[in-house]
Amino acid sequence: MDILSVIEHKKQNKSLTKEEIRFFVHGAADGSLPDYQLAALLMAIRLNGMDLDETACLTWEMAQSGAMLEPDVGGLPLDKHSTGGVGDTTTLVLAPLVAACGGKVLKMSGRGLGHTGGTVDKLESIEGMQVELAEDTFVSIVKEVGCCVVGQSKNLAPADKRLYALRDVTGTVDSVPLIASSILSKKFASGAKAIVLDVKVGSGALMPTLPDAMHLAQTMVEIGKRLNRPVSCVISGMEEPLGSHVGNALEVKEAIEILQGKVEGPLKDVALFLGSRMLMNAGLAKDGADGTAQMEKAICSGAGLKKFKEMIAAQGGNPKVCDDVSLLPAAPVICPVCATESGYLSKTDGVALGLAAQKMGAGRMKKDDVIDPAVGFVMHKRIGDLVKPGDVICTLHARDAASARQAEENIRSALTFSPAPVPAARLIYALVSEQGTENVNL
Numbered sequence: 001m002d003i004l005s006v007i008e009h010k011k012q013n014k015s016l017t018k019e020e021i022r023f024f025v026h027g028a029a030d031g032s033l034p035d036y037q038l039a040a041l042l043m044a045i046r047l048n049g050m051d052l053d054e055t056a057c058l059t060w061e062m063a064q065s066g067a068m069l070e071p072d073v074g075g076l077p078l079d080k081h082s083t084g085g086v087g088d089t090t091t092l093v094l095a096p097l098v099a100a101c102g103g104k105v106l107k108m109s110g111r112g113l114g115h116t117g118g119t120v121d122k123l124e125s126i127e128g129m130q131v132e133l134a135e136d137t138f139v140s141i142v143k144e145v146g147c148c149v150v151g152q153s154k155n156l157a158p159a160d161k162r163l164y165a166l167r168d169v170t171g172t173v174d175s176v177p178l179i180a181s182s183i184l185s186k187k188f189a190s191g192a193k194a195i196v197l198d199v200k201v202g203s204g205a206l207m208p209t210l211p212d213a214m215h216l217a218q219t220m221v222e223i224g225k226r227l228n229r230p231v232s233c234v235i236s237g238m239e240e241p242l243g244s245h246v247g248n249a250l251e252v253k254e255a256i257e258i259l260q261g262k263v264e265g266p267l268k269d270v271a272l273f274l275g276s277r278m279l280m281n282a283g284l285a286k287d288g289a290d291g292t293a294q295m296e297k298a299i300c301s302g303a304g305l306k307k308f309k310e311m312i313a314a315q316g317g318n319p320k321v322c323d324d325v326s327l328l329p330a331a332p333v334i335c336p337v338c339a340t341e342s343g344y345l346s347k348t349d350g351v352a353l354g355l356a357a358q359k360m361g362a363g364r365m366k367k368d369d370v371i372d373p374a375v376g377f378v379m380h381k382r383i384g385d386l387v388k389p390g391d392v393i394c395t396l397h398a399r400d401a402a403s404a405r406q407a408e409e410n411i412r413s414a415l416t417f418s419p420a421p422v423p424a425a426r427l428i429y430a431l432v433s434e435q436g437t438e439n440v441n442l
């Protein structure tokens with residue numbers, strides 16, 4: 001086999017064979033193929049696509065390019081992944097709730113880069129919390145507690161690491177087969193046997209339009225089917241931050257308050273929707289309504305909050321934050337952003353809000369930047385809300401006055417007001433699973 005013939009076949013829009021796919025994935029992982037030939041092949045795939053058999057094969061070969069975990073967690077290892085949102089703390093809400101309902105959640109999460117927050121960064125705002133754990137440690141935490149959230153192991157899917165870095169600089173990120181195989185290969189390598197994916201749609205999302213997002217979702221569900229690991233995809237909007245809190249410690253606080261039963265709203269609704277699908281995939285709920293009801297019960301009884309405490313304690317963190325959120329890092333400058341005119345909030349630029357938080361210090365520009373866990377903001381208005389002069393739109397939590405001023409400017413220019421009423425933004429558009437595609441109006 002030689003790489004030139006593989007490139008030639010894809011250039012001619014032919015389906016690649018298993019052997020051809022295995023050959024270039026191995027060459028990517030072991031370094032035997034140079035960047036320029038891999039980049040040429042990636043562009044041919046980007047332009048001519050891959051059918052479902054090729055995509056499933058690519059996924060499996062990338063998963064097998066490094067360690068394949070087979071964790072014994074005392075049940076089906078469940079995972080959930082989001083294609084990247086702002087103010088999206090669903091993991092911290094649903095992992096303890098799914099665990100309280102009998103699920104085993106082994107969640108490997110990323111760090112934030114650009115405008116999206118990373119779950120492990122959020123957790124690190126809890127004093128003592130360890131997110132880089134040895135495999136036997138996190139497997140035993142999942143077994144005993146029911147959930148554990150850690151950083152991605154370094155040795156999983158090395159072929160994806162190489163190909164993703166090349167895609168990033170060659171204009172080949174926006175390819176459904178390449179995205180689907182990239183996401184799922186890492187999940188399968190980490191041992192997840194049932195996966196719920198939150199596919200974001202909208203400006204700033206990986207998939208800007210609903211048909212594109214549906215296509216990605218249907219592709220991932222089909223791959224799961226072929227590889228015998230059930231995948232369900234929820235298509236959700238990212239017109240505005242999901243939760244009202246944006247920033248690391250602030251998002252942990254919001255998740256705790258939902259688990260305490262004190263806060264309702266879109267973040268809770270979407271977390272319960274995703275969690276109920278995880279319970280269904282694990283055979284622990286008979287339908288979505290049953291799953292949601294079980295999770296509501298786990299909030300009322302305090303069982304979910306108790307699981308979160310157990311998880312934090314097992315990962316070296318201070319579980320007292322669950323009873324006293326003032327133990328989380330707090331910013332020195334807290335000030336309101338008030339409306340100057342009346343109108344309906346009609347448009348929120350989620351990416352710009354994410355970037356505003358990043359500039360305050362909540363996110364990274366480069367991989368090794370140090371983040372400030374305390375800073376960010378709390379939005380008090382959502383799309384469709386009527387605002388009158390003097391109303392507080394948002395509360396800033398800043399490191400200093402200069403950064404608060406800059407954030408205020410950035411947040412104001414991310415919001416559009418209209419004199420006429422506008423409907424609230426859709427949270428969830430559809431659920432795609434092996435049973436088909438179901439419209440959801442949440």
Ligand code: URA
Pocket residue numbers: 083164173178179180182183206
């Ligand atoms: N996230 C991934 O892990 N891979 C992609 O290709 C896109 C988003």
Ligand code: CA
Pocket residue numbers: 224225226227228229
């Ligand atoms: Ca199957």
